[in-house]
Amino acid sequence: xxxxxxxxxxxxxxxxxxxxxxxxxxxxxxxxxxxxxxxxxxxxxxxxxxxxxxxxxxxxxxxxxxxxxxxxxxxxxxxxxxxxxxxxxxxxxxxxxxxxxxxxxxxxxxxxxxxxxxxxxxxxxxxxxxxxxxxxxxxxxxxxxxxxxxxxxxxxxxxxxxxxxxxxxxxxxxxxxxxxxxxxxxxxxxxxxxxxxxxxxxxxxxxxxxxxxxxxxxxxxxxxxxxxxxxxxxxxx
Amino acid sequence: xxxxxxxxxxxxxxxxxxxxxxxxxxxxxxxxxxxxxxxxxxxxxxxxxxxxxxxxxxxxxxxxxxxxxxxxxxxxxxxxxxxxxxxxxxxxxxxxxxxxxxxxxxxxxxxxxxxxxxxxxxxxxxxxxxxxxxxxxxxxxxxxxxxxxxxxxxxxxxxxxxxxxxxxxxxxxxxxxxxxxxxxxxxxxxxxxxxxxxxxxxxxxxxxxxxxxxxxxxxxxxxxxxxxxxxxxxxxx
DNA sequence: TAATTATAGATGTCTAGACATTTATTAAAG
DNA sequence: CTTTAATAAATGTCTAGACATCTATAATTA
Numbered sequence: 219x220x221x222x223x224x225x226x227x228x229x230x231x232x233x234x235x236x237x238x239x240x241x242x243x244x245x246x247x248x249x250x251x252x253x254x255x256x257x258x259x260x261x262x263x264x265x266x267x268x269x270x271x272x273x274x275x276x277x278x279x280x281x282x283x284x285x286x287x288x289x290x291x292x293x294x295x296x297x298x299x300x301x302x303x304x305x306x307x308x309x310x311x312x313x314x315x316x317x318x319x320x321x322x323x324x325x326x327x328x329x330x331x332x333x334x335x336x337x338x339x340x341x342x343x344x345x346x347x348x349x350x351x352x353x354x355x356x357x358x359x360x361x362x363x364x365x366x367x368x369x370x371x372x373x374x375x376x377x378x379x380x381x382x383x384x385x386x387x388x389x390x391x392x393x394x395x396x397x398x399x400x401x402x403x404x405x406x407x408x409x410x411x412x413x414x415x416x417x418x419x420x421x422x423x424x425x426x427x428x429x430x431x432x433x434x435x436x437x438x439x440x441x442x443x444x445x446x447x448x449x450x451x452x453x454x455x
Numbered sequence: 456x457x458x459x460x461x462x463x464x465x466x467x468x469x470x471x472x473x474x475x476x477x478x479x480x481x482x483x484x485x486x487x488x489x490x491x492x493x494x495x496x497x498x499x500x501x502x503x504x505x506x507x508x509x510x511x512x513x514x515x516x517x518x519x520x521x522x523x524x525x526x527x528x529x530x531x532x533x534x535x536x537x538x539x540x541x542x543x544x545x546x547x548x549x550x551x552x553x554x555x556x557x558x559x560x561x562x563x564x565x566x567x568x569x570x571x572x573x574x575x576x577x578x579x580x581x582x583x584x585x586x587x588x589x590x591x592x593x594x595x596x597x598x599x600x601x602x603x604x605x606x607x608x609x610x611x612x613x614x615x616x617x618x619x620x621x622x623x624x625x626x627x628x629x630x631x632x633x634x635x636x637x638x639x640x641x642x643x644x645x646x647x648x649x650x651x652x653x654x655x656x657x658x659x660x661x662x663x664x665x666x667x668x669x670x671x672x673x674x675x676x677x678x679x680x681x682x683x684x685x686x687x688x689x690x691x692x
Numbered sequence: 693t694a695a696t697t698a699t700a701g702a703t704g705t706c707t708a709g710a711c712a713t714t715t716a717t718t719a720a721a722g
Numbered sequence: 723c724t725t726t727a728a729t730a731a732a733t734g735t736c737t738a739g740a741c742a743t744c745t746a747t748a749a750t751t752a
Binding site: 221256257258260281 | 736
Binding site: 395399441446448 | 571656664
């Protein structure tokens with residue numbers, strides 16, 4: 219772990235454990251840099267992360283402060299600035315998967331474009347229903363080039379594909395693009411998500427990239443509207 | 456404008472205008488730093504911005520590359536990592552506003568908590584319908600403490616509140632938190648957005664902060680599901 | 693007393709360079 | 723010819739410090 223990440227983690231812990239008085243600025247960058255035995259640049263970079271997370275804010279010429287609501291509010295918050303899969307986002311509840319469809323096919327033009335392949339490169343087409351504590355939660359339709367993710371099998375599909383990609387294939391995920399929209403439910407949604415035909419759906423279109431810039435996953439997650447929301451935190455510098 | 460912002464803007468321009476061969480890495484950081492007469496750190500910071508925007512990606516030990524799809528796709532893309540109001544996001548179309556409600560009231564507990572005030576501090580309650588090229592687009596319900604945004608009048612409501620805050624009050628907006636969800640339409644939506652009663656709504660709950668960390672705006676934007684989507688770009692470092 | 697002006701202290705930007713880590717290529721060894 | 727090892731080149735991290743900019747406070751002046 220890098221120095222700035224380690225310092226960031228320690229500071230996050232201190233703030234959440236109310237080590238610092240929430241009404242006062244936290245110690246200035248120079249003092250903290252001295253305490254952590256690093257340069258001020260590195261200290262700033264560590265604090266940058268916490269500012270991004272919405273835990274701190276800065277007043278130029280004055281100091282760095284704790285965002286009160288961030289420590290008051292202890293709800294689980296799924297921040298969209300996350301690249302991980304569902305089973306990493308929710309760790310305190312039981313997540314199960316039901317594989318609805320698992321086949322290999324040639325991609326449509328749309329899918330091929332998003333995966334930066336041609337329509338002759340076969341892809342996995344995968345539909346999974348994810349359940350949290352046995353309750354249907356989200357229906358995921360995923361397209362992945364077969365040559366990039368070899369050895370996908372039934373057992374993996376029932377747990378976490380992301381774990382498999384990271385640990386077994388040792389690929390690193392570089393980032394993702396998401397589009398979030400509301401839409402009407404179709405028959406597949408109604409059947410698996412157990413929703414009524416006039417229930418809306420929160421759809422997240424998602425392209426995942428490896429750190430070589432190549433897209434490896436194109437998916438549509440269709441969420442029950444009463445069980446999911448996306449949070450984004452935006453900070454100007 | 457800061458040096459890294461200026462360099463970033465120039466590089467963005469070059470990339471979009473295909474100044475660099477898309478199949479090759481762009482020049483290395485050291486060379487670019489020399490060309491722009493800055494340090495490598497500043498050059499890196501400038502490129503960081505473009506990586507965040509999804510325009511570039513990096514391969515450690517190899518180079519920095521252009522994301523092909525980013526220059527191919529010329530669609531207007533509303534990235535959620537934006538703090539600005541609607542009238543700054545869409546500049547090539549005519550945006551009009553219809554003020555549905557404009558009154559001063561005492562906030563509910565929920566509104567007070569989000570604005571970090573007590574329930575005895577009066578707030579503006581404002582409902583505006585925003586139309587793009589005359590078509591109803593989004594219904595915005597906004598709460599703002601009256602003491603923070605003095606002098607709000609009918610004329611401002613018909614144009615852009617953000618313009619007023621930035622230019623007249625000379626406040627700087629530091630950031631925002633958003634929650635995005637799907638929900639059913641209510642009668643107010645149906646009346647103003649001209650949608651059917653089973654049309655879903657994309658709701659964005661939004662808290663805007665000034666750079667002193669104080670929230671100044673708490674709003675709910677209810678979008679027609681067929682006219683709006685939110686994009687987020689996430690990059691691991 | 694009120695308004696203005698210095699001043700201290702905090703964050704923001706920028707530099708020049710050292711060293712670490714990763715990757716592709718080249719050279720050497722088998 | 724294939725495998726392994728060295729090398730060059732690129733990005734990533736980190737430093738120590740200079741200077742810029744902003745804020746609140748204190749000192750000064752009208």
